[in-house]
Amino acid sequence: MSVFLHENSIRNIGSKNQSTRITEFLLLGLTDNSTIQLFLFVFFLVVYLITVLGNCLMITAITLSPSLYSPMYFFLRILSFVDICYTTSTVPKLLMDFLSEVKRISFMGCVAQLYSFISCGGIECIILAVMAGDRYVAICMPLRYTEIMSWKLCMLLGSICWVIGLLNSLTHTIFTFRLPFCKSHSINHFFCDIPPLLALSCADTTANKIAIYTVGVLVSIGSFLMTLISYIFIVTTIVKIKTMSGRLKAFSTCASHLTVVILYFGTIAFTYIRPISKYSLDQGRVAPVLYGIMTPMLNPVIYSFRNKEVQGSIQKIFRKNFGIC
Structure with missing residues (x-):
């Protein structure tokens, strides 16, 4: 019995030592085909530039335009900043990997990437809900909108989004990197994400699964x-609007927001909420491209560039600084 316990302790020590010796991981990326990698490099570079420029324009327009000093645009500015951070947590490293034969990432770099990606994802989830609540108050209680959506409440809601998002990510990061990674150091993904990291561990991941599901x-x-x-109440109120122009304007705003909500939350559910036993690492590499890369690029178009007030503010910025538009 003592010999058996001794052998088990040696195995456990060996696993822990193997885990502590890991100073870097290898990312398998999206594809091994060199021709496709070149195409994907150009594609993601264009997407990243559009994302950064579009969201920076949004932030600049809101900051420099007094007419956009309202709760809705306050939350849009937070969303734009989060979207820049969201894509920056993965895309620059992805672009570097497309040009590298061996896709390495340091252990601490992996920790930082997972923490920043999950943080931005959590903040985006909550800010979308807050924005829906803001639209609910604006459409369902227009006479009390200014009273309810005070700047004090807006600052509080914005702070809550950041605190919950950062704490949520901290929980997942701690639970993930407390595990010994003794099966392999090759991550079947293009960035450090929870499911592929759990697949590398030889320890019990029950606590991690509980954290994911709670x-x-x-x-x-x-x-x-x-x-x-919020949108159930919004739609109920819109149906009662007598003028067709008022209905169409309200429905257009709701449809744009709901499109992003369905795309964003749907892909997250597809990736993380289904049973771990049915999770496919190959399929799981595609979903983050949608909600972590493509959605941040589309947000400025859906939320901002279709808005005449934002368009006017952007035109004023270009006209004042570059003499165009």
Whole structure:
């Protein structure tokens, strides 16, 4: 019996030592085909530039335009900043890897990437719900909108988004990197994400799965339900509007927001909420491209560039600084 325990302790020590010796991981990326990698490099470079420029324009327009000093644009500015951070957490490293034969990432770099990616994802979930609540107050209680959506409340809601998002990510990061990674150091993904990292561990990952299904689900599903409930009330109110022009304008705003909500929350649910046993690492590499890369690029177009006030503010900025538009 003592010999058996001794052998088990040696194995455990060996696993822990193997885990502590890991100073870097290898990312398998999106594809091994060199021709496709070149195409993907150009594609993601263009997407990243559009994302950064579009969201920077949004932030600049809101900051420099007094006419846009309202709660809705306050939250849009937060969303734009988060979207820049969201894509920056993965795309620059992805672009470097497309040009590298061996796609390495240091252990601490992996920790930082996972933490920043999950943080931005959580903040985006909550800010989308807050924006839906803002639209609910504006459409369903227009006479009390200024009173309810005070700047004090806006600052509080913005702070709550950041605190919950950062704490949510901290929980997942701690639970993930406390594991010994003794099966392999090759991550079947283009960035450090929770499911492929769990697949590398030889330890019990029950606590991690519980964290995914509790903390993660509370943030994502809770935000989605708040958004859904807000829009149920919004649609109910819009139906009662007598003028067709008023209905069309309100429905257009709701449809744009709901499109992003469905795309964003739907891909998150597809990736994280289904049973771990049915999770495909190959399929899981595609979903983050949608909600972590493509959605941040589309947000400025959907939320901002279709808005005449924002368009006018951007034109004024270009006219004043570059003499165009």
